[in-house]
Amino acid sequence: MNTSVSGMNEPILKVEHLSMKFGGLVAIGDLSFEARRGEITALIGPNGAGKTTVFNCITGFYKPTEGMITLTSKDGTQYLLERLPGHDINKRAKVARTFQNIRLFSGMTVLENLLVAQHNKLMKASGFTIMGLLGIGGYKAAANESIELAKFWLDKADLTSRADDPAGSLPYGDQRRLEIARAMCTMPELLCLDEPAAGLNPRESLALNTLLNDIKDTTGTSILLIEHDMSVVMQISDHVVVLEYGRKISDGDPSFVKSDPRVIAAYLGVEDEEVEDVLVQVGDEEVIEQLDGEPDPAHGPGASSSFMAGPISDTIGHSDPDGEVMRVSPGASKAAQVDALSKRAASAPAKASKPASKSAGSARSTKASKSTTGLSISNKLSTPRGGKPDDLLLIKGIGPINKRKLNEHGIYHFDQIAAWKHADIAAVEAYLEFDGRIAREDWIGQAKQLAAKSAKPAKRGSTK
Ligand SMILES: Nc1ncnc2c1ncn2[C@@H]1O[C@H](COP(=O)(O)OP(=O)(O)OP(=O)(O)O)[C@@H](O)[C@H]1O
Ligand SMILES: [Mg+2]
Numbered sequence: 001m002n003t004s005v006s007g008m009n010e011p012i013l014k015v016e017h018l019s020m021k022f023g024g025l026v027a028i029g030d031l032s033f034e035a036r037r038g039e040i041t042a043l044i045g046p047n048g049a050g051k052t053t054v055f056n057c058i059t060g061f062y063k064p065t066e067g068m069i070t071l072t073s074k075d076g077t078q079y080l081l082e083r084l085p086g087h088d089i090n091k092r093a094k095v096a097r098t099f100q101n102i103r104l105f106s107g108m109t110v111l112e113n114l115l116v117a118q119h120n121k122l123m124k125a126s127g128f129t130i131m132g133l134l135g136i137g138g139y140k141a142a143a144n145e146s147i148e149l150a151k152f153w154l155d156k157a158d159l160t161s162r163a164d165d166p167a168g169s170l171p172y173g174d175q176r177r178l179e180i181a182r183a184m185c186t187m188p189e190l191l192c193l194d195e196p197a198a199g200l201n202p203r204e205s206l207a208l209n210t211l212l213n214d215i216k217d218t219t220g221t222s223i224l225l226i227e228h229d230m231s232v233v234m235q236i237s238d239h240v241v242v243l244e245y246g247r248k249i250s251d252g253d254p255s256f257v258k259s260d261p262r263v264i265a266a267y268l269g270v271e272d273e274e275v276e277d278v279l280v281q282v283g284d285e286e287v288i289e290q291l292d293g294e295p296d297p298a299h300g301p302g303a304s305s306s307f308m309a310g311p312i313s314d315t316i317g318h319s320d321p322d323g324e325v326m327r328v329s330p331g332a333s334k335a336a337q338v339d340a341l342s343k344r345a346a347s348a349p350a351k352a353s354k355p356a357s358k359s360a361g362s363a364r365s366t367k368a369s370k371s372t373t374g375l376s377i378s379n380k381l382s383t384p385r386g387g388k389p390d391d392l393l394l395i396k397g398i399g400p401i402n403k404r405k406l407n408e409h410g411i412y413h414f415d416q417i418a419a420w421k422h423a424d425i426a427a428v429e430a431y432l433e434f435d436g437r438i439a440r441e442d443w444i445g446q447a448k449q450l451a452a453k454s455a456k457p458a459k460r461g462s463t464k
Contacts, residue, residue, distance in 0.1 A: 005303060009036045009037060009038060009039065010036065010037050010072065011034040011035065011036055011037070011072065012035055012036065012037040012070075012071065012072055012190055012222045013034065013035040013041075013058070013069070013070070013071055013190060013224065013230055014034050014068075014069070014070040014072075015031060015032060015033050015034070015054070015058070015067070015068075015069050016032050016067055016068040016069075017030050017031070017032055017066060017067045017068065018030070018031040018032070018054070018057060018064055018066070018067035018069065019031070019064065019066040019070075020053050020056075020057055020062060020064050020065050020246075021065045022460055026051045026246055027050045027053045027246050028053050028054060028057070028064075028111075028246045029070070029245075029246045029247050030066075030067075030247070031050075031054065031246070031247065031248055031249060032248070032320070033241045033251055035190070035224050035239070036222070036238070036239065037072075037074075037220075037222050038216070038220060039216075039222060039223075039236065039239055040212065040223040040225055040236050040237045040238050040239075041222070041223070041224050041225065041238065041239045041240070041241065042225045042226075042227055042237035042239070042240045042241070042254075043055075043224060043225065043226045043227075043241050043243065044228070044230075044231045044233055044240060044241070044243070044257075045123075045242055045243035045244055045249075045266070046049060046244060047198065048245075048264060049243040049244055049245065049246065050227045050243050050245075050246040050454075051194075051243060051451055052100055052194055052226065052407045053246075054243070055097060055192050055226065056192055057069060057081075057082065058089075058095065058097075058224070059081075059086070059089055059090075059095060059097045059192060060081065060084060060085065060086030060087075060088075060089040061086065063082065064082050067082065068082060069081040069082050071093045071094075071095060071190060072291065073093070073094065073189055074141060074189060074220075079093040081093060081095070083428040084354075087296045088108070090186060090188070093189075093190075093249050094186070094187065094189040094190065094288065095184045095188055095189070095190045095191075095192065095450075096183035096184070096188035096190070096191050096192070096194040097183065097191070097194065098176075098179040098180060098183055098192070098193050098194055098196060099179075099194055099224060100195050100198070100226075101217040102172075102175050102176065102179055103179070104167040104168070104175060104178060104179060104182070105167060106166060106168025107166055107167075107168065108166065108167060109164050109165060109166060110154065110159055110162050110163050110164070110165055110166075110167055110170065110178055111150055111154065111163045111164065113167050113178060113182050114149075114150035114153060114154065114178075114181060114182055114185050115146055115185075116145070116182075116187050117182045117183070117186055118146040118149065118150070118185050118186065144146050146433055149185055149187075150185060152378075153181035153182075153185055154181065155186050156181065156184075156211060156214060156215075157177040157178060157180065157181040157211055158177065158207060158211075159174060159177060159178055159181065162174060171204075171239070172199055172200070172204070173200050173201065173203075173204025173205075173208070175209055176196050176197075176200065176204070176208060177207065177208065179196075180193065180196065180208075180211060180212075180215075181207070184221070186213065186221070188221055189220075189221060189222065190221070190222050190223075190224060191215065191222070191223050191224070192223075192224045192225075192226075193212075193223065193224070193225045193226065194226045195226050195227060195228060196208055196212075196225070196227070197227055197228075197229045197232045198228065198229075199200070205229065205231075205232060209232060209235060209236055212225075212236055212272070213236060216236075225237065227408050228259075233274060234254045234258065237254055238253070238254075239251075239253060239254075240252065240253070240254050240257040242260070242262075242263050242266070242351060243256055244262075244266040244276070244334070244335045245333055246332055247280065247333075247335075249262045249263065249266060249333075249335035250262055250263045250335075256313075262334070262335035263335070265334035265335060265337060266333070266334045266335045313317070353441035374408050375427055375428070375431045376408055376427050377410065377411060377420070377427060377428065378420075378421060378423070378424050379411075379416050379419055379420070379424070380409060380410030380411065381410045381411075381412060381413075381416070382410060383406075383412075384412035384413065385413065389407060389411060389412035389413065390413045390414045390450070390454060392406060392407075392411075392417075393415075394410075394414075394446075394450055395414070395417070395441075395443055395446045395447055395448075395450065396441060396446060397437065397438075397441035397443060398443070402432055405432065406428075406433075410432055412452035413451070414447045414450040414454060415447070415451040415455075416447075417443055417444065417447035418444060418447040418448040420444060420452045425438050425439070425444075
């Protein structure tokens with residue numbers, strides 16, 4: 001055991017190489033991250049990413065298949081949570097949690113819920129004897145203390161006026177805050193909240209943010225928060241860890257994570273071939289820029305052992321609520337696709353021509369200069385006919401980036417694509433790294449139809 005006092009911003013929780021398997025299903029795969037003392041750390045990710053499973057491992061509901069979870073108390077004592085019995089995780093390591101689906105004693109009053117939470121302390125004060133319960137010894141003092149603590153958290157959670165009402169009769173937002181107040185009555189060092197803002201209206205959401213900020217500022221309790229509502233995450237978190245299919249795909253401060261291409265791709269849930277397009281549509285130059293470079297080792301999965309683990313598609317499955325296991329198809333991870341794009345761009349020979357210093361907004365021009373080399377197409381034009389290019393985006397499979405690349409190589413019109421020969425197709429596929437895709441998506445057929453359509457009005461006009 002470590003006896004040094006750990007200060008603010010030191011890790012209170014260290015999750016190392018955590019894996020959780022359910023039969024053949026890997027819900028968490030080699031996950032490592034830290035939560036710092038005094039901070040709000042958000043754990044986010046799409047449905048089924050494994051967030052609740054991480055909480056269940058931390059709080060002793062599940063015994064992890066592999067990995068280490070270390071909680072360092074204020075006094076420096078370290079607890080290996082994966083080895084502690086569940087009740088000791090709350091009692092000794094001082095970790096409290098709330099649940100994705102509210103779990104209150106709905107028939108008990110609000111105040112009773114807060115007192116029940118303190119039964120450990122009260123039972124200890126009673127000396128586990130009837131004499132103790134009858135008020136001899138420290139029990140009475142402990143009972144008074146418990147009432148005071150309950151009143152304190154009633155006030156903080158803005159529930160004093162509802163103290164004597166059954167918990168089940170409270171509006172949803174009040175029940176959420178009561179759950180948090182109940183957890184705080186155990187005086188935790190780490191509070192784990194599973195989607196506390198789910199289903200709240202904006203007013204309730206604001207009240208929740210106020211309560212969480214209050215906890216952070218006045219109690220020193222560190223918070224680990226699972227949340228889907230990005231406005232809550234961005235407003236109140238100091239640090240965000242992002243999961244996708246049980247793997248960490250990003251880790252950093254909210255502004256970093258918000259613009260991480262892997263996160264954008266994972267959250268937008270785009271089609272396989274549209275990841276790059278989405279990044280352009282998101283329009284963040286810095287994000288697009290990152291496609292040209294290596295992942296930032298200070299933040300991203302490049303630095304994370306978890307991301308270095310085997311291919312996601314080999315290992316990760318999902319089970320639906322009825323328990324049926326569904327395998328994730330190869331390439332399901334949008335984050336992995338973005339990473340692959342990033343690596344590809346980084347290993348392209350043209351990378352050498354990239355300027356060392358990047359100014360804001362230089363991403364597109366950098367890419368433009370790259371793409372003017374190395375592509376030979378038989379029917380290039382120097383400019384679009386009549387100064388008006390066709391909208392190549394109408395061809396399914398061509399996104400904004402590829403449209404730009406084609407334009408840069410003198411392809412502006414449907415009929416040009418319709419007339420491509422084998423050699424042209426091979427050259428374009430090699431350049432865009434679209435192995436077999438042009439044939440699969442039938443760009444030529446689509447282009448022929450679109451060319452015919454756009455030619456029709458002109459023909460009619462000329463015969464009149
Ligand atoms: N006890 C269990 N037995 C079998 N599979 C489980 C069990 N608990 C979780 N899973 C599976 O593990 C995966 C991760 O689930 P988890 O509930 O941790 O996701 P989540 O990120 O919390 O999702 P959501 O945002 O929907 O709450 C899912 O595929 C889920 O079906
Ligand atoms: Mg969950």
